[in-house]
Amino acid sequence: MITSRRIPANRASEPIRLIQYAARPVDSRSDRGAFQRPVPWRLQYFIVMGGLMILVGSAAGCGTPKPQFEPNLAFMRYQKLAESRADFDDPELREQIDDIEHAVQWLFGTPDAPKLPEFDATELNHFLDLDRLKRSAGPVGGDLAEQTGGLYRQHCARCHGINGSGTGLMAGLLKPYPRDFRRGVFKFKRTSSQVPPTRQDMMRTIERGIPGTAMPSFAELSEEDRLALVQYVQYLSIRGELERFLIVEVAMELDEGERLVSWATREQNPDRFEEEVGWLREVASEPMRRWAEAASHVTHVPEPPEDWRSETSVSRGKALFFTTLTNCAACHGDTALGDGQTDDYGDWAKEFEPGKPAALRDYLALGALPPYKSQPRNLRLGVYRGGEDR
Amino acid sequence: MRTALAIGIVAVLGLMTAMPASGAEWGTLKGQFVFEGKPPIAPPAKITKDKACCGKHHVVDESLLVNPDNRGIQNIIVYLYTGSKKKVNVPVHPSFAKTANADVPLANDKCRFAPHVVLLRTTQILVISNTDPIGHNTKIDTFNNAAINYTIASGGSLKHQFKKPEKLPARVSCSIHPWMIGWVLIRDLPYMAVTDKDGKFEIKNLPVGKWTFMFWQEKAGYVDQVVVGGKKANWKIGRKRGQKEITIKAGDNDLGVIQISPALFNR
Numbered sequence: 001m002i003t004s005r006r007i008p009a010n011r012a013s014e015p016i017r018l019i020q021y022a023a024r025p026v027d028s029r030s031d032r033g034a035f036q037r038p039v040p041w042r043l044q045y046f047i048v049m050g051g052l053m054i055l056v057g058s059a060a061g062c063g064t065p066k067p068q069f070e071p072n073l074a075f076m077r078y079q080k081l082a083e084s085r086a087d088f089d090d091p092e093l094r095e096q097i098d099d100i101e102h103a104v105q106w107l108f109g110t111p112d113a114p115k116l117p118e119f120d121a122t123e124l125n126h127f128l129d130l131d132r133l134k135r136s137a138g139p140v141g142g143d144l145a146e147q148t149g150g151l152y153r154q155h156c157a158r159c160h161g162i163n164g165s166g167t168g169l170m171a172g173l174l175k176p177y178p179r180d181f182r183r184g185v186f187k188f189k190r191t192s193s194q195v196p197p198t199r200q201d202m203m204r205t206i207e208r209g210i211p212g213t214a215m216p217s218f219a220e221l222s223e224e225d226r227l228a229l230v231q232y233v234q235y236l237s238i239r240g241e242l243e244r245f246l247i248v249e250v251a252m253e254l255d256e257g258e259r260l261v262s263w264a265t266r267e268q269n270p271d272r273f274e275e276e277v278g279w280l281r282e283v284a285s286e287p288m289r290r291w292a293e294a295a296s297h298v299t300h301v302p303e304p305p306e307d308w309r310s311e312t313s314v315s316r317g318k319a320l321f322f323t324t325l326t327n328c329a330a331c332h333g334d335t336a337l338g339d340g341q342t343d344d345y346g347d348w349a350k351e352f353e354p355g356k357p358a359a360l361r362d363y364l365a366l367g368a369l370p371p372y373k374s375q376p377r378n379l380r381l382g383v384y385r386g387g388e389d390r
Numbered sequence: 391m392r393t394a395l396a397i398g399i400v401a402v403l404g405l406m407t408a409m410p411a412s413g414a415e416w417g418t419l420k421g422q423f424v425f426e427g428k429p430p431i432a433p434p435a436k437i438t439k440d441k442a443c444c445g446k447h448h449v450v451d452e453s454l455l456v457n458p459d460n461r462g463i464q465n466i467i468v469y470l471y472t473g474s475k476k477k478v479n480v481p482v483h484p485s486f487a488k489t490a491n492a493d494v495p496l497a498n499d500k501c502r503f504a505p506h507v508v509l510l511r512t513t514q515i516l517v518i519s520n521t522d523p524i525g526h527n528t529k530i531d532t533f534n535n536a537a538i539n540y541t542i543a544s545g546g547s548l549k550h551q552f553k554k555p556e557k558l559p560a561r562v563s564c565s566i567h568p569w570m571i572g573w574v575l576i577r578d579l580p581y582m583a584v585t586d587k588d589g590k591f592e593i594k595n596l597p598v599g600k601w602t603f604m605f606w607q608e609k610a611g612y613v614d615q616v617v618v619g620g621k622k623a624n625w626k627i628g629r630k631r632g633q634k635e636i637t638i639k640a641g642d643n644d645l646g647v648i649q650i651s652p653a654l655f656n657r
Contacts, residue, residue, distance in 0.1 A: 080611055080612060080631060081629070083657055092629075093629075096629065193536065193537075193538075193539075194536035194537060248533070248557065249474075249475065250629060251629065251630070251631075252473070252557050252558075252630055253473050253474060253475045253630070254475075254628050254629055254630065255627060255628045255630075256627060256628035257628065258628060279475075323525070323543065324520075324523075324524055324525030324526075324543045324544040325525065325541065325543035325546070326525075326541060327525040327526075327527060327541045327566055330439070330525060330566040331565070331566065340439075341438075341439050341565065341566050341567075341568075343436075343438045343439070343568050344563075344565050344568035345568075347531070350531075350561075358657075374565075
């Protein structure tokens with residue numbers, strides 16, 4: 001049934017990557033301040049892994065290690081599963097983290113072989129199309145006409161990362177940083193607050209790109225390719241949301257000695273195992289349902305009134321701009337230069353506890369990008385992110 | 391005769407099932423959290439915006455408030471924790487019915503959130519107001535509920551209901567005034583409390599029995615490493631930190647003085 005590489009039976013022979021990550025000593029990078037991106041952690045890793053690959057390749061003949069969905073270590077730190085990187089060495093915690101990753105993989109597969117869970121609620125089984133996911137997943141197939149996969153790694157992964165963490169190799173150079181899909185939160189959409197975007201919203205984003213950011217337009221791709229990519233981004237989001245949910249479960253719900261899912265004793269105790277994976281499917285159905293039902297939460301934006309450029313309308317807007325009702329000027333500044341309030345971190349950064357230097361060092365080492373404060377838009381540049389103009 | 395007996399048995403059974411509401415079956419949990427060491431003085435908040443209005447209120451960083459007289463730690467949140475994976479049925483004392491649909495205030499007042507910690511039930515309505523002459527926004531980062539972020543005009547107010555319980559207190563912030571931080575704990579059960587300026591808390595009318603309680607403070611996170619009665623304790627169940635099983639007996643259940651070392655607030 002399980003064809004993945006990371007099942008408990010053969011796990012012993014395989015190095016557990018996340019622990020290697022976590023156990024690295026704090027190096028001099030931490031003294032350079034939060035705003036300078038040092039030699040990326042990942043890069044060091046790739047150098048080491050690259051060396052290993054050559055060794056393994058020459059010894060065993062061939063083979064590159066298959067890319068893995070890296071665990072969301074920063075969120076584990078945030079949920080206090082570990083309160084320092086050394087805590088990740090705890091063998092019991094390693095098991096718990098493996099349980100989480102194994103559970104997510106059991107339902108959603110790997111970067112090379114995506115899977116979809118089968119839900120009791122059958123309407124959820126049609127939201128994502130596995131064939132389209134396969135078209136996006138896997139290694140880049142080259143520029144041959146018969147290329148059948150690898151769209152995501154070809155077009156997205158360098159910035160958004162293999163697992164959609166928004167921390168791909170290029171990510172540290174971009175501002176704003178690429179989106180972390182795993183929170184299931186997106187900006188350019190017509191749905192109400194806290195509801196994911198519709199598929200149409202995301203098609204629009206990748207077709208147009210996001211002016212004012214590094215996100216380019218993918219209008220040159222065929223519509224079928226764009227649709228495959230949008231579905232893959234939705235897949236990474238749902239997968240990432242489930243992972244976050246399970247991290248909270250392990251941090252706050254498991255009793256002494258209890259495991260998330262008892263993979264190891266599934267044969268001795270099949271009833272319990274079935275119950276556990278039944279629960280797993282049920283909790284996975286929640287993010288899937290949010291996405292599947294997003295289209296029914298589309299809000300209606302009325303057309304602007306015909307006289308919106310009129311003097312009366314503009315002066316009314318000007319007055320509103322400065323009221324305590326809208327608070328526009330509070331952040332965008334009295335002259336709209338974006339120089340009002342510039343002393344607050346955004347939601348994305350707050351999860352890395354930027355006010356606590358010791359904690360922040362951990363987050364950076366665990367894969368987070370250095371947090372920056374939110375920058376209210378300078379409204380006088382004429383470029384509005386996600387706006388009509390390309 | 392037989393009918394009378396049957397009625398009698400039914401009546402007795404009825405009485406027995408009604409017993410928990412009779413008063414003897416409910417207990418109170420209390421305790422006092424004390425800072426082990428020299429009480430820190432809360433530093434003034436960094437007022438970076440609207441100085442004319444907010445500067446005069448002497449707002450402080452409220453993330454750790456220790457009473458200089460008795461070292462009591464304010465704003466430690468204590469609540470009965472049932473978890474979400476297993477259904478636990480917790481009887482609720484009838485006295486909570488009258489507040490079940492109450493309005494619970496959260497004011498943007500003098501450039502801080504008042505109160506700093508709000509205890510809110512899923513049946514209650516949060517009333518967010520702004521009594522300052524300046525504009526505020528109130529952003530509440532919930533996990534299970536849809537998060538909210540409203541701007542509230544000077545003198546204005548609005549109502550919001552969070553319908554799902556949260557496992558942990560949710561952060562309340564104002565993006566315009568980043569020093570403004572508050573917390574709201576949203577639970578379906580009414581069994582929650584926050585320590586007062588002397589570090590004391592009290593949860594009344596708990597059903598007798600063995601329950602899990604959660605102890606949390608914004609700067610420390612889970613309150614797990616404590617000293618009770620001179621002995622070190624680690625309040626932890628499995629991997630679940632800050633949680634402790636406590637058997638509630640009828641009447642008072644006093645945890646006594648619980649000491650916390652300064653290190654807990656610096657991790």
